[in-house]
Amino acid sequence: MSEIADKVKKIVVEHLGVEESKVTPEASFIDDLGADSLDTVELVMAFEEAFNVEIPEDAAEKIATVKDAIDYIEKQKAA
Amino acid sequence: MLQSAGSDLGRRRVVVTGMGMVTPLGVGVENVWGRLVAGESGIGRIRSFDPSELAAHVAGEVPEGPTAEGKLTLDEWVAPKDQRKMDRFIHLGLVAATEAVLDSGWMPEAEEDRCATGVMIGSGIGGLQTIYDASITVHEGRAKRLSPFFIPSALTNLVSGHLSIKYGFKGPNHSAVTACATGVHAIGDAARLIMLGDADVMIAGGAEAAVCKLGIAGFCSARALATSFNETPERASRPWDKDRDGFVMGEGAGIVVLEEYEHAKARGAKIYGEIIGYGMSGDAHHITAPAEGHEGAFRAMKAALKSGGVTPGEIGYVNAHGTSTMADDLELEAVERLFGDDASKVAMSSTKSAIGHLLGAAGAVETMFSLLAIRDQVAPPTLNLDNPSRESAIDRVAHESQARKVNVALSNSFGFGGTNASILVRGV
Numbered sequence: 001m002s003e004i005a006d007k008v009k010k011i012v013v014e015h016l017g018v019e020e021s022k023v024t025p026e027a028s029f030i031d032d033l034g035a036d037s038l039d040t041v042e043l044v045m046a047f048e049e050a051f052n053v054e055i056p057e058d059a060a061e062k063i064a065t066v067k068d069a070i071d072y073i074e075k076q077k078a079a
Numbered sequence: 080m081l082q083s084a085g086s087d088l089g090r091r092r093v094v095v096t097g098m099g100m101v102t103p104l105g106v107g108v109e110n111v112w113g114r115l116v117a118g119e120s121g122i123g124r125i126r127s128f129d130p131s132e133l134a135a136h137v138a139g140e141v142p143e144g145p146t147a148e149g150k151l152t153l154d155e156w157v158a159p160k161d162q163r164k165m166d167r168f169i170h171l172g173l174v175a176a177t178e179a180v181l182d183s184g185w186m187p188e189a190e191e192d193r194c195a196t197g198v199m200i201g202s203g204i205g206g207l208q209t210i211y212d213a214s215i216t217v218h219e220g221r222a223k224r225l226s227p228f229f230i231p232s233a234l235t236n237l238v239s240g241h242l243s244i245k246y247g248f249k250g251p252n253h254s255a256v257t258a259c260a261t262g263v264h265a266i267g268d269a270a271r272l273i274m275l276g277d278a279d280v281m282i283a284g285g286a287e288a289a290v291c292k293l294g295i296a297g298f299c300s301a302r303a304l305a306t307s308f309n310e311t312p313e314r315a316s317r318p319w320d321k322d323r324d325g326f327v328m329g330e331g332a333g334i335v336v337l338e339e340y341e342h343a344k345a346r347g348a349k350i351y352g353e354i355i356g357y358g359m360s361g362d363a364h365h366i367t368a369p370a371e372g373h374e375g376a377f378r379a380m381k382a383a384l385k386s387g388g389v390t391p392g393e394i395g396y397v398n399a400h401g402t403s404t405m406a407d408d409l410e411l412e413a414v415e416r417l418f419g420d421d422a423s424k425v426a427m428s429s430t431k432s433a434i435g436h437l438l439g440a441a442g443a444v445e446t447m448f449s450l451l452a453i454r455d456q457v458a459p460p461t462l463n464l465d466n467p468s469r470e471s472a473i474d475r476v477a478h479e480s481q482a483r484k485v486n487v488a489l490s491n492s493f494g495f496g497g498t499n500a501s502i503l504v505r506g507v
Binding site (some may be wrong): 016 | 158159160161164223224226227228231
């Protein structure tokens with residue numbers, strides 16, 4: 001697992017208070033990890049802060065799963 | 080529907096069937112009450128921040144520690160992941176509310192019952208520390224980093240909101256905000272909602288967590304806090320004493336479960352007592368100082384007695400607002416005027432001498448102390464009343480609790496803005 005994926009996972013565990021084993025790439029923040037819409041806003045902010053990236057609102061709306069987040073951040077970092 | 084005995088308040092009687100509190104004397108009604116009656120103090124040097132640059136260094140803070148010792152372990156009451164979405168006043172409110180709901184045994188599953196159960200938990204100030212922290216984030220140019228939970232963490236009515244979600248209470252969802260009169264207004268207004276038929280059960284009270292640098296500094300600037308007892312914190316809150324020099328702030332929450340009498344009886348609920356009277360008034364005088372002779376307080380008390388159909392001679396105990404400020408003697412004057420020739424028969428104490436002034440939670444906690452005074456036939460003490468600034472026929476229960484015959488008790492709360500509220504309770 002990449003360093004980015006590791007860090008994303010850690011942030012999700014911390015913010016949503018879920019077991020690490022549940023934070024699989026396919027896990028949906030809302031459907032599988034018990035987040036509500038405000039939680040997801042906070043999560044995106046935490047990603048922005050941790051990875052020093054800007055995630056515009058229209059992009060943030062498309063980040064529904066752990067993998068979505070990892071992919072988006074990896075793309076930004078590669079650019 | 081039942082006619083309230085001797086009362087013109089409404090058609091339905093309202094009783095208290097559950098109680099919960101967290102105060103500087105600890106967590107839990109029986110724990111706090113036991114310590115209060117024993118004459119213990121919950122006041123100490125401020126621990127949550129360094130107060131040394133401020134004039135006041137003392138406050139009443141909730142002791143942290145094992146639940147078994149009557150102290151607060153927040154993780155056992157509010158899930159850690161939810162804690163950072165709430166200001167501390169919400170944490171404390173949920174602790175007291177959970178105790179009260181469990182104590183009442185009223186956790187309805189049926190939709191109809193849930194819709195007949197409402198919430199009315201206020202706060203004098205709301206999420207002050209949360210607002211302070213968020214202001215710094217914005218000031219540092221990080222406005223876009225502001226937590227999405229900032230607003231719901233700071234809003235005063237959010238103990239009501241969280242509590243309703245936790246237990247599925249779908250009735251009136253309300254909150255009182257009247258500074259230091261909040262707790263009594265919440266309970267009195269909630270009782271009226273039951274009397275008028277808007278709900279059968281209401282969870283009501285107040286929560287406050289303003290023992291933070293901004294809160295203490297603000298009340299220091301208003302010259303409202305005790306500053307002469309920084310080295311002897313337990314002596315700082317001294318209602319009616321000639322050396323008093325301001326109030327001592329406390330944090331905490333007090334919540335009661337109010338219930339329509341027949342509803343409570345039908346389910347065999349434990350009943351602490353009845354809310355028989357409630358009176359309100361405004362000073363229309365000054366933003367922080369009471370009017371001469373505390374005539375606003377006098378009118379609030381008089382209105383409570385009228386609504387309860389009670390004469391002063393029937394009242395065995397008064398829990399005074401008694402904040403340890405100059406206003407103490409004005410309240411005393413108003414109570415003397417109210418009781419007239421019966422003044423020598425009543426006991427009046429200020430429990431703020433032991434726990435400090437819990438602002439928006441004070442009236443709720445003190446209403447419960449009044450109910451417990453009736454249950455246990457005891458008047459809790461006014462600590463530190465060494466030399467009263469003036470004599471009175473009214474026994475102010477200096478230093479030690481007194482065994483007393485108490486069938487009816489009155490509790491006073493007055494707030495900045497010239498708002499006054501008095502509530503009258505009786506054993507059932």
